Amino acid sequence: MSGWAILGQAVLALVGGGIVGLLYRGLDRKIAARMQARLGPPLRQPFLDLGKLLAKETVIPKTAVAWVFSAMPFVAAIASFTALLYLPWGPFGPILEGHGDALLVLYLLAVPALAMALGGFASGSPLGVVGAQRELVMLVSYEFPLAVVLVALAWRLSTLGIAPAFSLGQMARYPLWGVVGPLGLIGLVVLLVSLLVVTPAELAKIPFDIPEAETEIAGGLFVEYSGTYLALFYLADAVRTVVMAGLVVALFVPYGIAQPLGLAGAAAQAVDLLFWLAKVFGVMAAAVTTVRVGMARLKVDQIARGFWWRVTAVALSGLLLLALDKVVSG
Amino acid sequence: MGLSAFKRALWVFHVATGSCNGCDIEIVAALTPRYDVERFGIRLVGTPRHADVLLVTGPVTRPMAERLKRVYEQTPDPKAVVVVGGCGSTSGVFYESYNVVGPVDRIIPVDVYVPGCPPRPEAIIDGVVKAVAKLEKLGAKA
Numbered sequence: 037m038s039g040w041a042i043l044g045q046a047v048l049a050l051v052g053g054g055i056v057g058l059l060y061r062g063l064d065r066k067i068a069a070r071m072q073a074r075l076g077p078p079l080r081q082p083f084l085d086l087g088k089l090l091a092k093e094t095v096i097p098k099t100a101v102a103w104v105f106s107a108m109p110f111v112a113a114i115a116s117f118t119a120l121l122y123l124p125w126g127p128f129g130p131i132l133e134g135h136g137d138a139l140l141v142l143y144l145l146a147v148p149a150l151a152m153a154l155g156g157f158a159s160g161s162p163l164g165v166v167g168a169q170r171e172l173v174m175l176v177s178y179e180f181p182l183a184v185v186l187v188a189l190a191w192r193l194s195t196l197g198i199a200p201a202f203s204l205g206q207m208a209r210y211p212l213w214g215v216v217g218p219l220g221l222i223g224l225v226v227l228l229v230s231l232l233v234v235t236p237a238e239l240a241k242i243p244f245d246i247p248e249a250e251t252e253i254a255g256g257l258f259v260e261y262s263g264t265y266l267a268l269f270y271l272a273d274a275v276r277t278v279v280m281a282g283l284v285v286a287l288f289v290p291y292g293i294a295q296p297l298g299l300a301g302a303a304a305q306a307v308d309l310l311f312w313l314a315k316v317f318g319v320m321a322a323a324v325t326t327v328r329v330g331m332a333r334l335k336v337d338q339i340a341r342g343f344w345w346r347v348t349a350v351a352l353s354g355l356l357l358l359a360l361d362k363v364v365s366g
Numbered sequence: 367m368g369l370s371a372f373k374r375a376l377w378v379f380h381v382a383t384g385s386c387n388g389c390d391i392e393i394v395a396a397l398t399p400r401y402d403v404e405r406f407g408i409r410l411v412g413t414p415r416h417a418d419v420l421l422v423t424g425p426v427t428r429p430m431a432e433r434l435k436r437v438y439e440q441t442p443d444p445k446a447v448v449v450v451g452g453c454g455s456t457s458g459v460f461y462e463s464y465n466v467v468g469p470v471d472r473i474i475p476v477d478v479y480v481p482g483c484p485p486r487p488e489a490i491i492d493g494v495v496k497a498v499a500k501l502e503k504l505g506a507k508a
Contacts (some may be wrong), residue, residue: 093442
């Protein structure tokens with residue numbers, strides 16, 4: 037593929053990812069409102085919010101470390117958008133396949149969280165510092181189960197002789213559901229469940245929104261952010277939702293419907309892309325929207341302990357079941 | 367990006383300056399499914415830095431005056447101030463009380479008054495929407 041083709045695709049993916057992210061945020065708010073028997077905001081509300089934030093004054097507090105405070109929104113937005121380039125988009129493989137694998141996506145998902153925490157520390161507000169500490173506590177809690185899920189899948193893929201096993205494109209091309217035995221199937225379900233539990237934590241949504249907790253620590257790490265900087269965080273958050281849901285889809289349900297429908301060529305790609313968008317939406321609706329309407333905010337120690345003991349135990353048992361399956365069925 | 371963007375995306379911060387909680391509960395009532403201000407894009411936020419509109423309740427007690435001024439200055443421009451309730455609008459029953467320095471317009475500039483003890487949620491929503499007109503006027507000047 038020529039450099040220009042890659043560049044064109046990258047622009048399409050970045051712009052498309054931003055639009056899809058904001059649209060899905062609108063859908064998320066609409067569905068949450070309907071669940072609470074409200075009408076809810078119009079679907080284009082996130083676009084309106086973003087436009088309004090860009091029209092506002094951007095304040096840099098006197099007590100803030102100005103350069104860190106202003107750099108972090110850009111770091112968060114750039115890292116989130118970069119992750120789009122390493123994500124398989126339905127029928128299309130990752131645009132930068134071969135230049136970075138699933139581990140890189142993991143890091144690119146962690147960078148915005150770190151950037152938000154640093155921005156909170158640099159904001160010169162005690163509430164920002166509390167929020168940043170909570171964000172870091174949560175980061176070290178959920179990263180381990182997330183890594184266990186990824187390693188388990190990559191290891192099983194490598195035993196099939198597929199290389200490079202950590203490539204997200206390869207993981208999406210060779211789903212494991214049809215390969216493993218009954219024990220492995222249970223293992224995969226267990227891994228999927230733990231990944232779905234990690235998803236809202238990764239996105240800092242209720243019940244894992246302790247870093248923001250607006251009724252408690254007044255917006256936490258965003259407490260001093262306004263105007264353009266807040267808009268960048270808003271955008272980064274919307275894009276991260278797509279990336280995280282896309283990661284779940286790529287790892288566990290990378291199937292298309294074009295082949296069973298007997299389509300081919302451009303029509304097949306279009307149908308598969310739409311189906312992929314529907315799957316990403318499904319993951320978001322199940323793991324983020326429903327959960328955030330149905331639950332209250334957890335406490336810091338509940339989240340730390342819950343992820344370190346329970347979710348990690350669940351993820352590790354999934355890994356163990358996969359390994360046992362390999363031993364039993366060869 | 368014009369200020370018409372504010373019409374459908376107002377973020378509101380609530381400042382209680384010694385109110386009895388009557389108005390505050392009516393503000394919360396505006397968020398409930400029955401009134402659902404989110405359908406107009408109005409959202410209650412946790413920090414003045416995110417806010418476009420300040421909803422001020424209460425007669426402004428002596429210690430709160432300094433805080434109210436600070437919250438007003440912390441809110442990024444363009445912004446509007448809506449006073450909710452009789453106390454904040456006119457001092458109400460606390461008129462000439464020894465520990466009240468209000469009404470609110472003695473401390474910070476006010477754009478919209480919503481009288482009532484407490485005002486109904488419809489009146490509060492109406493007041494917030496009227497604040498949009500002020501923001502748009504600012505846009506016409508710029």
